[in-house]
Amino acid sequence: MKRAALVAALSFLALPAFAQTKNGKSETYKDIIEKAYNLSLQRDRQQALNILATAIQREARPQAISELKKTTAEVANVFFSDKAQQLFETGVSLRKTDLNQALDKVNEAARIEPDNFSIVNEQARLLIAKGDCKSAQENVQKQLKTVTFDEELKLSLAQALVCQGRWLEYQKIVDSVFIKKSPLQKFWQVLEVEKTLSQKSLTKAQEALAGLKKSDEKYPELFYWTWKYEQMAKKANLDDAQKYVMTCKNISANQYRQYMIDPMLCRRQVEVEGELKGMNGTPE
Numbered sequence: 001m002k003r004a005a006l007v008a009a010l011s012f013l014a015l016p017a018f019a020q021t022k023n024g025k026s027e028t029y030k031d032i033i034e035k036a037y038n039l040s041l042q043r044d045r046q047q048a049l050n051i052l053a054t055a056i057q058r059e060a061r062p063q064a065i066s067e068l069k070k071t072t073a074e075v076a077n078v079f080f081s082d083k084a085q086q087l088f089e090t091g092v093s094l095r096k097t098d099l100n101q102a103l104d105k106v107n108e109a110a111r112i113e114p115d116n117f118s119i120v121n122e123q124a125r126l127l128i129a130k131g132d133c134k135s136a137q138e139n140v141q142k143q144l145k146t147v148t149f150d151e152e153l154k155l156s157l158a159q160a161l162v163c164q165g166r167w168l169e170y171q172k173i174v175d176s177v178f179i180k181k182s183p184l185q186k187f188w189q190v191l192e193v194e195k196t197l198s199q200k201s202l203t204k205a206q207e208a209l210a211g212l213k214k215s216d217e218k219y220p221e222l223f224y225w226t227w228k229y230e231q232m233a234k235k236a237n238l239d240d241a242q243k244y245v246m247t248c249k250n251i252s253a254n255q256y257r258q259y260m261i262d263p264m265l266c267r268r269q270v271e272v273e274g275e276l277k278g279m280n281g282t283p284e
Contacts, residue, residue, distance in 0.1 A: 029064040033071045043080045076117040084112040124156040125263035133163035186215040193225045220247045
């Protein structure tokens, strides 16, 4: 949701000053949501997230939990500062062409809003793309201490752990997510492909690749990992390597945005082109 629209929603929903208990009645989950919105209007994101997280831990009703989690996502990702949002958007737009400048812009946004989950996740992805995966891990873990169930933070953490080859810690994160029902399913699946190939488990890698292809057959990293699987299986097939290079060279801005939750999106072109040339392949 755009910042202006969400702030308007917060203003509409947070009518009275902090949710007071009425007629001595105990505070409801809707009172907690109202209080969180009011705290957001005062730019006290951390306190808003704390009371929502506490309410979720105490709550047993599915509908209430769902509404509390939805509010948590809104509060965690809303931009309070126009400058922070502009810096963030500039950083995102630079990611494909200039990682260093992109990270500089996002780091500047993080100095303004250090607890904004959108900024934290993008910062982690840029750090992973630059190979500073330990820093990415540490940044994400700080926010997960407050909101332990946020799936996008979990994915960023998993990506940072995969980057370091820390498979046992990665598996604990994966086990906490119902991937089959996840809107981020393909980004989890590509990590599973990487894990199974690192373990030289060709049968499991083939299964993971089949699942990834079923999720999204146009995902550029599908071609890269299919090629890596074929290399390991000693299959002489350059088609997927060539598809990877051409897909990444021709990817549109909209397509790039669609897949940029993957920090390694189209980051392996030099590797693939080098091997294609060495094997008399033709990436053009």
